[in-house]
Amino acid sequence: MERSPGPSRERVLLVDDDAKVLTAEVRSLGERFRIDTAASGDEALDLVRRTDYAVVVSDLKMPGMDGIRFLTRVRELRPDTVRMVLTGFATRDNAIDAVNDGYVFRFLTKPCPTTALRTAIEAGVAQFRLIRDQAELQGLRKVHRAMAGIIQGFTSLVEARDPYTAGHQRKVTALSLAMARHMGCDEDTLNGLGMAAMVHDIGKLYVPAEFLNKPGKLTEAEFSIIKSHPKVGFDILDPVDFPWPISRIVLQHHERVDGSGYPQGLAGAQILPEARILAVADVVDAIQSHRPYRPGRGRAAALEEIREGRGALYDPGAVAACLAVVDQVDVDAGPTFITQPRGSGDAGRADEEEA
Numbered sequence: 001m002e003r004s005p006g007p008s009r010e011r012v013l014l015v016d017d018d019a020k021v022l023t024a025e026v027r028s029l030g031e032r033f034r035i036d037t038a039a040s041g042d043e044a045l046d047l048v049r050r051t052d053y054a055v056v057v058s059d060l061k062m063p064g065m066d067g068i069r070f071l072t073r074v075r076e077l078r079p080d081t082v083r084m085v086l087t088g089f090a091t092r093d094n095a096i097d098a099v100n101d102g103y104v105f106r107f108l109t110k111p112c113p114t115t116a117l118r119t120a121i122e123a124g125v126a127q128f129r130l131i132r133d134q135a136e137l138q139g140l141r142k143v144h145r146a147m148a149g150i151i152q153g154f155t156s157l158v159e160a161r162d163p164y165t166a167g168h169q170r171k172v173t174a175l176s177l178a179m180a181r182h183m184g185c186d187e188d189t190l191n192g193l194g195m196a197a198m199v200h201d202i203g204k205l206y207v208p209a210e211f212l213n214k215p216g217k218l219t220e221a222e223f224s225i226i227k228s229h230p231k232v233g234f235d236i237l238d239p240v241d242f243p244w245p246i247s248r249i250v251l252q253h254h255e256r257v258d259g260s261g262y263p264q265g266l267a268g269a270q271i272l273p274e275a276r277i278l279a280v281a282d283v284v285d286a287i288q289s290h291r292p293y294r295p296g297r298g299r300a301a302a303l304e305e306i307r308e309g310r311g312a313l314y315d316p317g318a319v320a321a322c323l324a325v326v327d328q329v330d331v332d333a334g335p336t337f338i339t340q341p342r343g344s345g346d347a348g349r350a351d352e353e354e355a
């Protein structure tokens, strides 16, 4: 018999062929749990097939299907459901078997004081939540690992076609994460920032390779195509339902706090904090990196650039964090939040005209 929901989120099924026992149990427990009852193993199995119970409490001796067979079927159908016995025919042997065979969490005997039954069911509900939380966590870890793998695939895709970009996204990720940690960002923000940094130049897939590798100065038309890469990156990533604003971080990584950046000319707090951190790390790596038309300009020049642009072009907090951590970050070791991508070289490719 299905009853109206009570205050508890999880549901409990009581199985007993003695209607008087069930009525007394429901009266004492109905306030605390969402209780259903069944008078036989068959009726109870029907409910179990349709309902996700946290706890099932069953009598042992019932006409038709007995309690042991019923609980064994419950374990097969709903492995997470916590199973208990409440019986007036307990023997030492059947109690030991029930626990040792693993088909019950608690073995209770009638008459069972209300408080003892309630305490046992509460422990069962807590056990059920623990099982579900662990399963959820495992699932989330798997999804996170899969997502990180896909991101690394994207990174390799961008860097494979342009030797000057090889390693750039990985180095920018390592520096961005160190800066964000120094600024006190939480783990969730770090995960989103790390993934965005790993693919921040993915839009360059649409830029002809000869523009990226051109040894001379770019024409205005060529440069405007290169400047489309944040928007192209946004268009590639936006359909993916990431739990972080990855597409918007990528879109905004060339914005500047005074509104002089692109593609939208956003200013100050209009730019996501992650994008403001990424912008500083990107410029620092770009200035240090070799380009087709000039060698890398070195760390001192890179740090001078962000010091000069602090507050005007670059977020002051991000600049301070970069200056604090830059000497301690081993960018060549890559980011620590996911496995290091394969095939990354040492030479970096500047992110077009830095600053």
Ligand SMILES: [Fe+2]
Residues within 6 Å of the ligand: 200, 201, 229, 253, 254, 351
């Ligand atoms: Fe870029």
